[in-house]
Amino acid sequence: xxxxxxxxxxxxxxxxxxxxxxxxxxxxxxxxxxxxxxxxxxxxxxxxxxxxxxxxxxxxxxxxxxxxxxxxxxxxxxxxxxxxxxxxxxxxxxxxxxxxxxxxxxxxxxxxxxxxxxxxxxxxxxxxx
Amino acid sequence: xxxxxxxxxxxxxxxxxxxxxxxxxxxxxxxxxxxxxxxxxxxxxxxxxxxxxxxxxxxxxxxxxxxxxxxxxxxxxxxxxxxxxxxxxxxxxxxxxxxxxxxxxxxxxxxxxxxxxxxxxxxxxxxxxxxxxxxxxxxxxxxxxxxxxxxxxxxxxxxxxxxxxxxxxxxxxxxxxxxxxxxxxxxxxxxxxxxxxxxxxxxxxxxxxxxxxxxxxxxxxxxxxxxxxxxxxxxxxxxxxxxxxxxxxxxxxxxxxxxxxxxxxxxxxxxxxxxxxxxxxx
Numbered sequence: 001x002x003x004x005x006x007x008x009x010x011x012x013x014x015x016x017x018x019x020x021x022x023x024x025x026x027x028x029x030x031x032x033x034x035x036x037x038x039x040x041x042x043x044x045x046x047x048x049x050x051x052x053x054x055x056x057x058x059x060x061x062x063x064x065x066x067x068x069x070x071x072x073x074x075x076x077x078x079x080x081x082x083x084x085x086x087x088x089x090x091x092x093x094x095x096x097x098x099x100x101x102x103x104x105x106x107x108x109x110x111x112x113x114x115x116x117x118x119x120x121x122x123x124x125x126x127x128x129x
Numbered sequence: 130x131x132x133x134x135x136x137x138x139x140x141x142x143x144x145x146x147x148x149x150x151x152x153x154x155x156x157x158x159x160x161x162x163x164x165x166x167x168x169x170x171x172x173x174x175x176x177x178x179x180x181x182x183x184x185x186x187x188x189x190x191x192x193x194x195x196x197x198x199x200x201x202x203x204x205x206x207x208x209x210x211x212x213x214x215x216x217x218x219x220x221x222x223x224x225x226x227x228x229x230x231x232x233x234x235x236x237x238x239x240x241x242x243x244x245x246x247x248x249x250x251x252x253x254x255x256x257x258x259x260x261x262x263x264x265x266x267x268x269x270x271x272x273x274x275x276x277x278x279x280x281x282x283x284x285x286x287x288x289x290x291x292x293x294x295x296x297x298x299x300x301x302x303x304x305x306x307x308x309x310x311x312x313x314x315x316x317x318x319x320x321x322x323x324x325x326x327x328x329x330x331x332x333x334x335x336x337x338x339x340x341x342x343x344x345x346x347x348x349x350x351x352x353x354x355x356x357x358x359x360x361x362x363x364x365x366x367x368x369x370x371x372x373x374x375x376x377x378x379x380x381x382x383x384x385x386x387x388x389x390x391x392x393x394x395x396x397x398x399x400x401x402x403x404x405x406x407x408x409x410x411x
Contacts, residue, residue: 082302085357089298092360095275109280110287112294 003126005075006056009035009042011125013051016118023049026114031107033115034067037075041067049114066103068119074098079122090119137181139202144227146198147206147220153228154202155195159187162261162408163237165229166194167245169267169388170216170331171281171292171324172315173201176242179394185402189409193237195228197221199323214326218335221248222255229259238408242266243362243387244331250351250370254340257349264404265353267362267387270338270370272331282322289317292324299387301358303396312391338373346376352404353377354397356385 003011016022026049033044040057043064055062070078070093077087086092093099101108108115137158144151156174158181166177174194181192196203199214225248229237238261241249246268253263281292293316300309316324344351351374355367364381371379382389382400389397 085301086360086363088302088358089360091276091295091298095360105280106285109291110285112291113297116294116297 005037005072005079005122006040006042008079008122008125009037009044010054010056012044012118012121013054015121015124016051019117019121022114022117022121025049025117026111029107029111029114031065032063033108033118034062034064034069034103035119036067036069038072044118051118064103066101066105066108068099068101068115070099075122079120079125081123090116135182136187137178141202142228142231144224144231146224146227149206149208151198151206152204153195153198153224155193155228156181157191157193158182159190159192161189161191163229163232163234164190164192164405164408165225165234165237165239166192166390167225167239167241167248168194168197168200169243169245170327171200171296171319172312173197173318175201175315176312176388176391178391179398180390180401183394183398186405190238190405191234193228193232193234195224197224199320199326205320214322215334216244216327216330218248218251218330221330221335222251225252226256226259236261238262238264240264240266241268242390244327244335246353246362247331247335247337250337250341250344250374251335253344253346253349253351254337257345260349262350262352262408264401265351265367266389267355267359267367268353268370269362269366270341270373271336272362272366274332278325278328278332281325281328288321288324289319292316292319296361296387299359299361300392301356301384301386303384304386304392308392308394312388315391338370341370341373342375344374344377346374350407351377352407353379354382354389354400354404355379356382356387356389358384358386361387 043055045053139156168176173196177194199205246265249263293313371377
């Protein structure tokens, strides 16, 4: 079964709930995190590390604390089970100029292990054709 | 049941650095060609724990690993609390030479990683006649800033957590879990602002791109090893650096990242041993 990148994001909360080591890292993390795939934003509403709601696109007035943005091919490559060297970490994609962080980055930087782990969960979800 | 003692010995030396007294911690093991090891920014000498304990290396090399002032067990100089730490090329060169002189080392080989990989290039250029050669790991002439290093030292972000999380992706995915997390633990233990202060040398002050051609590899041989997963010092940047040094030898290491000696020593060892053999004559 193949899922679109946005469908894979929608499946993240179920996988996160089976990942106590990630939930532990995020137990003090509360923020609305936007994930932009091309021009389409999905928002994770996160309370104490738990994703309480996923708002898929389209949205008329997206409201969020910070966002991580990249083109769909970048996300698809990043979410491969074994991404190519230097495409395997969000900081590597930032350095390559293929990913952008915007908004108030304090919650993200204060919980960077957690944010990285959540963003890597789609590697465990479906595959893209 | 009792444990057992390792052959590694830790000691302190009293030295003057930047005109101030400093107490520098170092570890050593083995006999033979002196081999000074330089750790990465924001970490300490524990990164070389495997190299110090490898009998095939210590049979032919006197392996010496020191913690730079501000790192590990080497405290900052008195008065540190009143200013921001910033590593400079001059300070880095001085500490390596003072360590070598204090231990009366004869033409040591210097191996360094990341900022240490940059430092060995400066050493080869400025002091090559005092060295047996250099080995640069994740070595580049310059790394342009690609993230805001202010995040590494702020009151509202835990420094240990963010420094480790920032570098976590620089480790290759195939690295053994225990070694990955020990490598990150060292970063979690760095003092406030120290990683950031080291990066001043790495990303601002220590640019050597335009002096690389002045390195004489007939006096001081230059070997370079770069892990393919490193997006801080990329293989392409190491290649450009090696291309600018007449006689430098670069190998790109598969399945390794920015901390080869710490994250996956067994994989790294296969690349390191042929180079060490060039220095030990074996």
